[in-house]
Amino acid sequence: MTRPRQTAVWLLLAAVSACSEDDPPAEEVEVVVAQELTSRWAILSHRISALELTYDPRTSAVAAQNDGGGFGAVDTPEAVYGWTAIRSRELVAAFGSVTIAIPPGSEADGEPFSAVGQVELEREPLREATALVAYLRGYRIDADAYESPPDFETDPDLPYDPVEGYTSQGIGIALGAPAVSDETVGVEVRVRNSLGTSDRADMNAAIPRATTWVRVDVVVVGATGPGGAASRGAVDYFLGVPGWGRGTVQPRAAEELQGFEVSGEPGPAAALLGLTAFDVWVNVDGHHDPDCVVDQDDINSWDEPVSGPGRYLREIGLRIHDSTYDAEAGAARGKLDLYVSTASEYDEIGNLCAGLRGEVGMLQLDDPDAATESGSLSLTFASGEAATEPLVVGAP
Numbered sequence: 001m002t003r004p005r006q007t008a009v010w011l012l013l014a015a016v017s018a019c020s021e022d023d024p025p026a027e028e029v030e031v032v033v034a035q036e037l038t039s040r041w042a043i044l045s046h047r048i049s050a051l052e053l054t055y056d057p058r059t060s061a062v063a064a065q066n067d068g069g070g071f072g073a074v075d076t077p078e079a080v081y082g083w084t085a086i087r088s089r090e091l092v093a094a095f096g097s098v099t100i101a102i103p104p105g106s107e108a109d110g111e112p113f114s115a116v117g118q119v120e121l122e123r124e125p126l127r128e129a130t131a132l133v134a135y136l137r138g139y140r141i142d143a144d145a146y147e148s149p150p151d152f153e154t155d156p157d158l159p160y161d162p163v164e165g166y167t168s169q170g171i172g173i174a175l176g177a178p179a180v181s182d183e184t185v186g187v188e189v190r191v192r193n194s195l196g197t198s199d200r201a202d203m204n205a206a207i208p209r210a211t212t213w214v215r216v217d218v219v220v221v222g223a224t225g226p227g228g229a230a231s232r233g234a235v236d237y238f239l240g241v242p243g244w245g246r247g248t249v250q251p252r253a254a255e256e257l258q259g260f261e262v263s264g265e266p267g268p269a270a271a272l273l274g275l276t277a278f279d280v281w282v283n284v285d286g287h288h289d290p291d292c293v294v295d296q297d298d299i300n301s302w303d304e305p306v307s308g309p310g311r312y313l314r315e316i317g318l319r320i321h322d323s324t325y326d327a328e329a330g331a332a333r334g335k336l337d338l339y340v341s342t343a344s345e346y347d348e349i350g351n352l353c354a355g356l357r358g359e360v361g362m363l364q365l366d367d368p369d370a371a372t373e374s375g376s377l378s379l380t381f382a383s384g385e386a387a388t389e390p391l392v393v394g395a396p
Contacts, residue, residue, distance in 0.1 A: 033083060062391050173214070
């Protein structure tokens with residue numbers, strides 16, 4: 001595993017570790033908020049089998065995994081977790097997770113391969129908050145979390161082992177606004193893991209019968225002072241490349257498309273920005289530029305038919321960057337770079353028509369003494385390996 005690189009970045013996405021001092025009148029809370037979640041492969045594009053990138057505040061470590069089926073063993077997965085730490089006596093925070101199964105035929109709001117769950121947190125750690133925002137601190141996708149083997153694994157005609165994963169038409173996660181009751185704080189979580197048929201007959205036959213699982217890791221952060229306020233902004237854009245072959249260049253969105261603005265309350269001295277939702281669609285009708293025509297080869301390199309719009313993925317990521325906050329106006333501006341790539345140094349099977357959407361949440365707090373520190377943790381590991389690296393705030 002390579003030594004993690006610490007580089008300067010500025011902004012906020014989502015995760016937490018809390019520490020306190022005994023100095024009255026309030027304990028200082030330190031919240032670690034992710035700025036980037038990127039998973040990529042060094043050489044090829046692959047199926048999604050087990051994919052994880054998250055921060056665990058209990059161990060102060062980043063966890064990463066990326067298994068790409070059998071061919072993952074000949075490639076090297078990489079991950080980047082960008083972060084900002086903020087310290088303030090006017091913050092409270094709590095973290096939680098939920099694992100949501102997406103069974104065959106599951107839909108949420110008309111989106112196939114989608115499901116809804118809930119993160120439930122005790123209210124007590126957040127009781128003093130005047131405003132709350134739930135941020136995404138990471139996620140994990142599993143193709144093989146069955147308690148017993150699925151029927152298609154032993155199909156007499158086309159057996160398929162779910163540990164190999166599936167070609168993709170994109171993923172999405174959306175967090176609702178925290179809902180406060182007397183004893184709990186709940187966050188609705190919507191997930192999507194779109195499986196797409198492609199160039200393997202056994203995999204294609206398994207997809208309509210497959211269940212996948214998405215674990216979503218959340219941090220809820222609250223402002224305790226009178227200036228607390230919560231708001232959101234969004235970006236929505238397309239990426240499309242008509243050609244394919246080997247090593248196809250698939251550019252990122254132009255920076256003017258990445259731009260977002262979040263309008264809050266005028267006056268609070270500081271603001272915490274982070275991701276509250278993202279969607280990446282790959283070759284999904286209604287979710288890409290109408291001028292981008294989905295196309296693919298008739299057969300792959302092994303003379304097997306290509307029978308659908310699903311793609312092997314090289315990279316999927318999101319990054320908030322170049323942000324500013326105007327306290328007088330109560331508004332933040334920045335850029336949200338959402339990206340997906342199907343490029344490969346071996347033969348690609350078709351083109352890419354992608355739609356991308358992201359939401360940024362902003363928590364305002366009126367603390368001019370809030371202190372921040374930022375960095376980026378890069379990991380290189382092996383397919384099939386569950387990698388962890390400590391995230392050290394204050395490292396030289």
